[in-house]
Amino acid sequence: MDANTFVLFGATGDLAKRKIYPALFNLFIDGKLPELFSVIGLGRRAWSDDTFKANIEQSLHSFSRREVKDPEAVKKFLGFFRYHVLDVDRTEDYQSLLQIIEQREQSLSLTPNRLFYLSVGPELFETIASHIQNSGLGDTTGWKRLVIEKPFGRDLQSARDFNEQLAKSFAEEEIFRIDHYLGKPMVQKLEVLQRTNPVIQASWNNRYIANVQITASETVGVEERAGYYDHSGALRDMFQNHMLQLLMMLAGHLPKSDDSEQVRLKKRHVMQSLEPLLPQNVSSQVIRGQYKQGAIQGNPVIGYKDEAGIPQDSQNETFIAAKLQIDDQFWRGIPFYIRTGKRMKEKATRIVIEFKEPIKQTGSTASAHTPNLLVFEISPNEGIYLRLNTEDAAQNQDLTKVLIGTHKSGSEVPEAYENLIYDALRGDSSFFAHWDEVELAWKWVQPIQEAFAANEVPLYEYEAGGFGPQAAHDLLAEDGFEWWFDQEHAEASSAPAQVSRQDKEPSLVK
Numbered sequence: 001m002d003a004n005t006f007v008l009f010g011a012t013g014d015l016a017k018r019k020i021y022p023a024l025f026n027l028f029i030d031g032k033l034p035e036l037f038s039v040i041g042l043g044r045r046a047w048s049d050d051t052f053k054a055n056i057e058q059s060l061h062s063f064s065r066r067e068v069k070d071p072e073a074v075k076k077f078l079g080f081f082r083y084h085v086l087d088v089d090r091t092e093d094y095q096s097l098l099q100i101i102e103q104r105e106q107s108l109s110l111t112p113n114r115l116f117y118l119s120v121g122p123e124l125f126e127t128i129a130s131h132i133q134n135s136g137l138g139d140t141t142g143w144k145r146l147v148i149e150k151p152f153g154r155d156l157q158s159a160r161d162f163n164e165q166l167a168k169s170f171a172e173e174e175i176f177r178i179d180h181y182l183g184k185p186m187v188q189k190l191e192v193l194q195r196t197n198p199v200i201q202a203s204w205n206n207r208y209i210a211n212v213q214i215t216a217s218e219t220v221g222v223e224e225r226a227g228y229y230d231h232s233g234a235l236r237d238m239f240q241n242h243m244l245q246l247l248m249m250l251a252g253h254l255p256k257s258d259d260s261e262q263v264r265l266k267k268r269h270v271m272q273s274l275e276p277l278l279p280q281n282v283s284s285q286v287i288r289g290q291y292k293q294g295a296i297q298g299n300p301v302i303g304y305k306d307e308a309g310i311p312q313d314s315q316n317e318t319f320i321a322a323k324l325q326i327d328d329q330f331w332r333g334i335p336f337y338i339r340t341g342k343r344m345k346e347k348a349t350r351i352v353i354e355f356k357e358p359i360k361q362t363g364s365t366a367s368a369h370t371p372n373l374l375v376f377e378i379s380p381n382e383g384i385y386l387r388l389n390t391e392d393a394a395q396n397q398d399l400t401k402v403l404i405g406t407h408k409s410g411s412e413v414p415e416a417y418e419n420l421i422y423d424a425l426r427g428d429s430s431f432f433a434h435w436d437e438v439e440l441a442w443k444w445v446q447p448i449q450e451a452f453a454a455n456e457v458p459l460y461e462y463e464a465g466g467f468g469p470q471a472a473h474d475l476l477a478e479d480g481f482e483w484w485f486d487q488e489h490a491e492a493s494s495a496p497a498q499v500s501r502q503d504k505e506p507s508l509v510k
């Protein structure tokens, strides 16, 4: 990895504290940071270097996935950091920043490679990017990169305008758009799993697969983000980005090499092959919901409209489910069901592939609904398991299920931000959102945005702590399917826990 300077805008903010410092620390512990490395934290607060470092240390104790117990390691890690006060609108502040960076590059004999990380509100992205260019910060004989967080626009037009602005200061290959779902280890494994497993390659099509279900359910509500969330909703907050990225990673017939350009082309192909949503079909293919009061793990919680900062007449969706179809030779005719919501029963992101059922054709007497399943547990726990049918001699040769799989609990899994920061430092953009993907995703959701804005889609209430509105279940029932692992599948949903005893060596579990 090249020596470089990591320039962090928003260094006193929440994301830096919760995710970025712990991720950098864990990379450091794993020997995944360059020996020659400098971090310049920027913020408006008048902090000294020592105050800055004390705050970083505190954040490691609070948020690092690994216990922070080696004071020498912490000291060496904090040695990378310096703080500089910066008002994003003041040209002079960028000039003094440039001097500091250059001084440090000289004193540490650093090649002038600079990574600018914008951990700030989206309203500041353009201002900062143009100042980086105009102040000379971006004129370097080494490389320069821009890492930005979501949201990338509010709709198709605003995303296009924004991208045009960014393109004045950074080339597409220098822009690393974070979608933290792409940093989740299991999502990154989807590519390797396809590339290296003929079994998966052979079954990845409409000959064998009956439907695909992608769920990201959360138990949290709107938290302290009413101002943002009430104007964003589940569609912009989760669906347009994280959920569609999961779809692309899963459905792209990924290349036989891990070349990032190839991965990008395959993902783009998925988005280009998605059947467009006609305005008149939005209300039959998309379900939206808003949580009302209920209970999460036995604790009563209030409804969305009673949350602080949410207007009583809010029409914002906290849940969305949709049926999508990919019109290509592999997936034609296979429904992809996607759903995401807040205040649901469990925190889980998972993909379930339901295979077609040959059983009825073989004359079995089994009446149970017993398709084979391939399940990817993405987070917080991580696992892959395959559910197969077999026969139980002790029970009259009735069909029974076996599970083959692996399972890791959340604490053993590297944080998405570790993977993403590591890749950005190495210049590998395979797991960042390319502009083409972002643009096509906004284009696809545009009819939904319009139908929601015009109130053409019913807004169903659902009880907090449940599985979303009934209409989301009817969406699958109309096609003869149901969401896997909801309450009616309580028995099956305990499967991942049973697999957990077998970690490295996959084995059979009843």
Ligand code: BG6
Pocket: 216, 218, 237, 238, 349, 379
């Ligand atoms: C963020 C959304 O991008 O993802 C949040 O803005 C959401 O609303 C979060 O809670 C979910 O991420 P994860 O990794 O906890 O599933």
